[in-house]
Amino acid sequence: MKFIKKIVVCMLLLCCAFTFTACNKDDKIKIGILQSATHSALDAAREGFMKALEDAGYDDTKVTYDFENPEGNPANMQLMAKTLVRKCDIVLGIATDAAVALKVAAETEGTNIPVLFTAVTDAVDASLVESNEHPNGRVTGTSDINPVADQIALAKQLKQDLKKVGILYTISETNSKVQADMAIEEIEKEGLEYLERTVTGVTDIQQTLKKLISDGAEIIYIPTDNNLAKNMVSVCNIANESKIPVICGKENMVKAGGLITFGVNYTKLGEMVGAMAVQIIEGADPKDLPVGRLSQDECNLVINTSTVSILGIEIPSEIMEKATKVTTE
Amino acid sequence: MLDTLRFILNDALNLGFAYGLLALGIFISYRLLDFADLTAEGSFTLGGAFVAALIFNGANPFLATLLSIVVGFVAGIITGLLHTKLKIPSLLSGIITMTALFSINMILMGIGKTGKFDSAVYLGNSKTIYDYIGIFKQKYLNIIVVNFLVITLATMFCYWLFGTEFGMSLRATGMNQKMARAQGINTSFMIIIGLGISNALISLSGALTAQTNQSADCNMGVGTLVIGLASIIVGEAIFGKRSFLNWIISVALGSVLYYLIIGIAINLGLDSYLLKLLYAILIIIVLTAPFIKKGFMKLKRKES
Numbered sequence: 001m002k003f004i005k006k007i008v009v010c011m012l013l014l015c016c017a018f019t020f021t022a023c024n025k026d027d028k029i030k031i032g033i034l035q036s037a038t039h040s041a042l043d044a045a046r047e048g049f050m051k052a053l054e055d056a057g058y059d060d061t062k063v064t065y066d067f068e069n070p071e072g073n074p075a076n077m078q079l080m081a082k083t084l085v086r087k088c089d090i091v092l093g094i095a096t097d098a099a100v101a102l103k104v105a106a107e108t109e110g111t112n113i114p115v116l117f118t119a120v121t122d123a124v125d126a127s128l129v130e131s132n133e134h135p136n137g138r139v140t141g142t143s144d145i146n147p148v149a150d151q152i153a154l155a156k157q158l159k160q161d162l163k164k165v166g167i168l169y170t171i172s173e174t175n176s177k178v179q180a181d182m183a184i185e186e187i188e189k190e191g192l193e194y195l196e197r198t199v200t201g202v203t204d205i206q207q208t209l210k211k212l213i214s215d216g217a218e219i220i221y222i223p224t225d226n227n228l229a230k231n232m233v234s235v236c237n238i239a240n241e242s243k244i245p246v247i248c249g250k251e252n253m254v255k256a257g258g259l260i261t262f263g264v265n266y267t268k269l270g271e272m273v274g275a276m277a278v279q280i281i282e283g284a285d286p287k288d289l290p291v292g293r294l295s296q297d298e299c300n301l302v303i304n305t306s307t308v309s310i311l312g313i314e315i316p317s318e319i320m321e322k323a324t325k326v327t328t329e
Numbered sequence: 330m331l332d333t334l335r336f337i338l339n340d341a342l343n344l345g346f347a348y349g350l351l352a353l354g355i356f357i358s359y360r361l362l363d364f365a366d367l368t369a370e371g372s373f374t375l376g377g378a379f380v381a382a383l384i385f386n387g388a389n390p391f392l393a394t395l396l397s398i399v400v401g402f403v404a405g406i407i408t409g410l411l412h413t414k415l416k417i418p419s420l421l422s423g424i425i426t427m428t429a430l431f432s433i434n435m436i437l438m439g440i441g442k443t444g445k446f447d448s449a450v451y452l453g454n455s456k457t458i459y460d461y462i463g464i465f466k467q468k469y470l471n472i473i474v475v476n477f478l479v480i481t482l483a484t485m486f487c488y489w490l491f492g493t494e495f496g497m498s499l500r501a502t503g504m505n506q507k508m509a510r511a512q513g514i515n516t517s518f519m520i521i522i523g524l525g526i527s528n529a530l531i532s533l534s535g536a537l538t539a540q541t542n543q544s545a546d547c548n549m550g551v552g553t554l555v556i557g558l559a560s561i562i563v564g565e566a567i568f569g570k571r572s573f574l575n576w577i578i579s580v581a582l583g584s585v586l587y588y589l590i591i592g593i594a595i596n597l598g599l600d601s602y603l604l605k606l607l608y609a610i611l612i613i614i615v616l617t618a619p620f621i622k623k624g625f626m627k628l629k630r631k632e633s
Contacts, residue, residue: 066598067600068595069602071605072548072551073551073552074542074546074548074549074551074552075344075348075538075552075556075588076591076595078344078541078542079340079344079588079591079592079595080595082336082340083336083340083592083595083596086336096449097449097544097546100451100542100543100544101542104541104542104543104544107468107543108468108469108472108541109467109468109469110466110467110468110469125451126449126451126544127451127452127453127454127543171435171446171448172435172448172547172548173448174447174448174449177444177447177448181444200431
């Protein structure tokens with residue numbers, strides 16, 4: 001009896017909680033966004049997405065956004081994915097784990113809403129789509145696969161007599177591993193040697209990096225790695241001290257002290273998936289929309305001039321002319 | 330409104346039963362054995378990675394799920410051995426196993442792929458245990474039913490086990506090790522087996538979670554300790570611990586309550602940066618509920 005009473009009390013509390021929620025039922029299009037964590041690149045993708053929709057005429061009067069961010073907590077991610085999938089007409093997953101969570105949630109709930117993704121490196125590996133050309137399902141989006149080949153080519157341009165390229169990334173980040181594997185392939189194609197070293201967290205970055213440098217890496221390549229991006233300042237302090245140039249996966253890493261990047265512009269990536277959302281709202285079927293990738297001219301060449309002067313190296317003039325110049329923040 | 334309530338309840342049952350196993354596991358180590366076991370974060374991921382790797386390579390999901398219990402048991406035994414035989418402090422031995430498991434999970438998730446290791450496995454369209462059970466048309470209902478069955482079985486098993494002479498000895502070890510030893514109980518053995526059972530349950534919880542999510546990830550165990558402990562405390566506060574049966578059921582249901590709270594917080598439609606504050610407030614309310622009730626009762630008594 002007491003037990004039943006308690007359950008009733010719990011239920012009452014639940015009801016109370018809901019009297020505070022406003023129930024607005026209207027014919028606006030509901031777009032749910034699930035972003036796996038707060039991160040400048042992912043934030044940029046989200047802003048790009050919303051901007052593209054607004055530019056296409058879908059402003060506040062026509063769409064409402066429901067934004068959720070579990071800050072990396074996997075259980076809450078599932079909960080939020082389910083909530084969004086039920087409430088919204090279209091959902092967007094930013095980063096691989098969020099996209100997978102949304103896709104699985106839509107399947108388990110048996111709803112048929114389109115699921116978009118962005119900032120996913122390998123959508124096929126994550127079973128989001130059947131192939132990049134023909135997604136063949138309710139899921140499609142844009143991939144942030146880096147122009148790794150061009151990044152490695154940069155290394156060659158920076159240092160003519162280059163022999164050994166060091167690759168550094170965090171072992172637990174799937175996206176980084178995909179890029180590191182691609183980089184290794186490119187490096188081997190160029191007939192160079194590579195040194196692959198991984199870190200597991202924050203604490204072992206220093207030692208791993210120092211070992212990498214003492215093992216003879218002449219240039220260090222770091223893919224779009226979230227852990228290293230966060231700790232880029234300490235990475236660059238060590239590398240710059242040893243006069244080793246760092247080629248990074250994305251712009252914010254250069255701003256933190258990395259030398260150069262030729263990387264994905266996340267705002268543009270977000271705009272691209274935003275344009276796909278517009279097409280879907282206007283009647284396109286997600287299965288007909290191939291997974292988008294930025295073309296070479298939509299990528300950013302960014303160079304950090306403060307790092308250039310610390311390293312005291314000569315940058316080829318054609319790179320200097322094309323690049324956006326930034327200084328260490 | 331009613332729909333939202335139903336959904337919140339669905340989610341709470343769905344996640345709550347799966348994480349209830351985790352709470353039971355942590356309950357055994359923290360409450361019964363009085364052993365601060367940090368293996369949990371590793372063994373939860375171990376269960377998920379193991380089951381996902383096997384299913385990814387075409388194994389039968391039921392068999393994989395059963396085997397995940399065994400690997401969890403082994404992980405727990407290792408922590409137990411480190412503590413009892415090598416005399417490593419309890420916290421540290423848990424940390425050691427957890428750290429080792431991180432690498433092992435990576436290797437597991439790389440099985441059948443091109444590289445040596447991987448940080449995630451995505452099951453895509455591979456069949457999980459939930460796909461074989463077609464009681465309801467909707468998959469989420471099947472998940473709830475399966476998880477409910479599993480946690481009922483696990484709770485019944487624990488209730489039975491901790492009522493036997495062996496279980497009593499184990500609880501005695503947790504209450505007062507010296508006294509237990511004086512009674513002729515092999516306390517080292519009790520700790521080793523107790524941790525084994527605890528981590529077996531946690532690993533099973535991870536295995537079910539990975540199948541629900543159709544993916545395993547090396548970070549899936551992050552925060553499991555907090556979830557487990559919070560579930561135990563919330564369960565105890567609301568459902569009480571008057572008898573051992575009552576206690577163990579409270580723990581098993583605690584995580585349902587915990588996810589009810591989080592579900593409400595998410596559905597209130599607040600900005601996501603405020604969510605954690607809201608969780609904290611809701612949990613404070615739940616935890617103080619018994620005190621408030623006591624206060625009311627005192628007031629009533631005074632009036633009468």
